[in-house]
Amino acid sequence: MVCVDTSDAAQQTPQTSTPTNKRDNAHLTVTLAEGLAPAVVTVTGPDRPGVTADFFRALADHDTQLLDVEQAVFRGNLNLAAYIGYRPTDGLILRESLDSVLGGTGMNVTVDVSEEVQQARSRSTHAVVVLGDPVTAEHISAIGRVLADHGANIDGIRGIADYPVTGLELKITVANPAPGGSSELREALAEIAHGSGVDIAIQRAGLANKTKRLICFDVDSTLIQQEVIELLAAHAGREAEVAAVTERAMRGELDFAESLHERVKALAGLDASVIDEVSRAVQLTPGARTTIRTLKRLGYRTGAVSGGFVQVLEPLARELGLDFYRANTLEIVDGKLTGRVIGQVIDREVKAESLKEFAWSNGITLNQTVAVGDGANDIAMLSVAGLGIAFNAKPALREVADATVNHPFLDEVLFMLGISREEIDTADLADGTYRRVPLEHR
Template sequence: MNENAVDPDITVALEDGLTPAVITVHGSDRPGVSAAFFRVLASHRVQILDVEQSQFRGRLNLAAFVGLEADRLEVLSEGLEITMQAYGQEVTVELKDHLDQNRPLSTHAVVVLGDPVTASHISRIGQTLADYGANIDTIRGIADYPLTGLELKITVANPRPGGGVGMRKALAALTREIGVDIAIERAGLLRRSKRLICFDCDSTLITGEVIEMLAAHAGREAEVAEVTERAMRGELDFEESLRERVAALKGLDASVIDEVAKSIELTPGARTTIRTLKRMGYRAAVVSGGFIQVLEDLAEELELDYVRANTLEIEDGKLTGRVIGKVVDRAAKAEFLKEFAEDSGLHMHQTVAVGDGANDIDMLSSAGLGIAFNAKPALKEVADASVNHPFLDEVLYILGISREEIDEADRGDGTYRRVPLPEREPVLEDTVPSGENN
């Protein structure tokens, strides 16, 4: 082996007599380009150390880190240029005076979601990352519906636990300032190990608040809604507020429960999200401060693995204004998540929790990944990620699942559909002074 192989940081060794080089090819993509490229390299005893190829909107980029005989550089370059020119490709060959270290693994994934996402947004995000010494390694598009999604793989200068706290806070502040969602998570196997997702129900899995829908039948919707809002902000003890609201339902005919159950509307993207995760081997759960009698049919329809909620007491076909058994409150939600994980044979770092209110704080804090969905400030403060658009599909994008993968699977089993979205007003790019935020 030559002297380039003795660097202790290098795990790939060059064969004797070879010099490291980087060869790049770019141009319009067409069949046969890669085969022709490697055919030329093969004819010149080239050793492959690393390769990366990508295709973007019909444009091909192919790069190879290789070992070659230095005295054959000229003839190799000429052969490549002649061959690749026939395919409409441009070629560069650059010798290296040493072996570069192996390509470092990105430490974090940053997902950007917006409608729209502009160049100004990415400029601001890129500058914030740079301010904290983070390098953007790769960027790829992961969604074009129902909003635009980009995934940035980054390397953080200080990836140790707690080392990125300042950057996370800065990105959270930037989210509020520029109006796009920015989620950051550790990259690697832990990100791909999630296998259980647990949803809050009201205003998360479904669009409304079930107790308010029931209260509307009693003519006390406004009164109950005000108590709900205070509880969700964390201003009231949940159990106390629940009992107060349920008391307002006293005397309602039990048939109202079925009426409300039939009128429930799922949050846009809920079916797609659950269907996609179930395909991937996830277990899915809902834990609700609402009522089991309303959720049972929905849970069966969505094929959820676990369902926990409060139970309304019914006597002689009427609601008594009381709940039966232990109340599903903030602490109980976290306990149920742990119960589901244990039953599934999973560790807590393999769980995802999604919710919107203060009642979900313990659950999101216990999960491996806690996602605040159009949430109250109290929950956003403790969540790992926060999304502020009304589409549950965003959860999939935060997990690194692309729209292309979702749609391909849906086409395969006949569930593919895209609901037309309302047209939005065109958004003009913010003007960024020359030389700023580069």
């Protein structure tokens, strides 16, 4: 069936319209060949082989010019649109041809010759990623209202994840895209995220968002699920005492270096073999392997900088294939832990300097870096990175982060970088690493 736009503008005969052979605005310059008029032809219906070919054959029979094309298949339904230039004298014949070719396939075809079709396709200024388990229509409705209230338009939406959370990416155009122009919008979206249980990240669209080349992870409670020093302290029977100090340090209530020395004292006299036991007990955060593997496929330099201990981090770094790592060193004398660390303490400032050093040594600028962490010790590192992501973080870190993750899956970092689950799974299937672990909470 062919449905022709019946608006007043669409009912104008092509001869009375005033085609613009060259359309120039802030977004796009489109040039129509001499004597052609613009139109948008849209085809919707059940997808099947040959529909696209038939569509373009009908257009080709009338020597139409293609100016823009977009096609998408969603759950078996095709949506195909073409912005074309056509000879005004062929308008009715073109419509009849499309009807003849596609009318019997169950497809709906609309031809729009109104003035609005000459408006250029918008170039989105920002991308908003929404992640949750679940994501509901109410979430998107609330986000849509906030965007509208701040003069932002939604240009397109696509699904980017169905596991381990649902992920949607909204391409939007912000009314004032200048640096800082979206700050109020960011704050409003953060309020929705805080009160709704979904994670929301907003970033600039375009090439700047695709040039990230280095990512640096915190380790304890970020790359791994535990706090290593607490695992070590359990062997000395002082886990609760050390955990309380750790919690205060991560909230920013204690100087990190001071708290580290205090906690390490509790390990004095332990046999060095406990380090190997703890290394075997460490559990990666769900999605960690997938995240590192995917980033390395994309050419990222990957690394970790930790306020924990290099004796535990080093074998983990080798296993994951990290390009760089840095952590504190436990002093061992005669096979026993002395209760001291040797060398420079990896505090918040050293973490930031480490990120800078890793970037500089790889010829990467700071705006091309990503940092992921969970505690106050990561504040400086996330602040200097091009994109700082707070992962199940303490309030002190969430306040300075560009984006926050509040679900226990490191895969969300990939989604915030615009990498879809489909792309991840396709690559994993190709090299035999694909697996989906059943999620108990679902």
